[in-house]
Amino acid sequence: MKFHTLAYSLLLLPVLVAPAVAAQYAQPPAAAPAGPPGGKEAPDTPLAKDMHKIGAAIKKLRLQIKDSVSNESSLGLVAEIRAAAVAASTETPAFAADQPPEKRADFVADFQSDMKEFIGKVDALAAALKANDNAAAVDGLKALIAAEKEGHKEFRKPRPQ
Numbered sequence: 691m692k693f694h695t696l697a698y699s700l701l702l703l704p705v706l707v708a709p710a711v712a713a714q715y716a717q718p719p720a721a722a723p724a725g726p727p728g729g730k731e732a733p734d735t736p737l738a739k740d741m742h743k744i745g746a747a748i749k750k751l752r753l754q755i756k757d758s759v760s761n762e763s764s765l766g767l768v769a770e771i772r773a774a775a776v777a778a779s780t781e782t783p784a785f786a787a788d789q790p791p792e793k794r795a796d797f798v799a800d801f802q803s804d805m806k807e808f809i810g811k812v813d814a815l816a817a818a819l820k821a822n823d824n825a826a827a828v829d830g831l832k833a834l835i836a837a838e839k840e841g842h843k844e845f846r847k848p849r850p851q
Contacts, residue, residue, distance in 0.1 A: 737781035743774040748835065755831050761819050764827070768819060771834075772812045779805035785847040801845045808837050 747770045754760040782798050789797045815830035 735781075735784060737778055737783060740774040740778035740781065744771050744778070744838070747771045747774070748831070748838070751831060755827055756824055758822055758824050761822060761824070765816060765819050768812060768816045772809060772816070775805060775809050775812060779809065783845045783847070785845055788847065797845075801841075804837075804841050804845070808834070808841065811837055 747767045751764055751767045751771075754764055779802050783801055786794050786797050786801075811830065811833050815827055815834060818824075818826035818830050
C-alpha cells in the first residue's frame with residue numbers, strides 16, 4: 691500500500707509543481723507600442739490632424755467607391771475630406787520653418803494653392819458621386835490620391851532615415 695501511495699505521489703508531483711515553475715520563468719507580457727498602430731507618430735499639429743482625417747477618410751472611401759449603393763456613405767466621407775482640406779488650407783506646414791526665410795512665404799502660398807486645387811478635386815469627386823457616376827468617382831479618387839502623394843513630396847517634412 692505504501693508503495694502505491696509513493697508511486698502516485700511521484701506521478702502527481704510534476705502536475706502540481708509545473709504551474710509554479712512555469713510562472714517563475716514566464717516572460718512578462720510585452721508592453722503595447724506607444725502611439726497609433728503601424729509605427730506612425732500621432733498627429734501633433736492642427737495641420738497633421740487635418741491630414742490624418744483626410745487620409746483615414748480616403749482609406750475608407752477606397753473600399754466603397756465602386757459600389758453605387760454606398761454613395762450616400764461615400765458622400766459623407768467626401769464631406770469629411772473637404773472639411774479637413776478647407777481647415778488644412780489655412781494652416782502652415784511644419785516644413786515651412788526649414789525653408790530659407792526669403793522663400794518661406796512662397797512655400798506657404800504654394801501649399802495653400804495646392805490645397806485649393808485639392809479641394810477642387812474633392813468637389814469634382816462629390817459631383818460624380820451625386821450623379822451616381824461611380825466610374826468617374828473612381829477616377830476622381832485616383833486623382834485625389836495622386837495629388838495627396840505629390841503634395842506630401844513637396845510640402846511634408848522628410849522623415850529621418
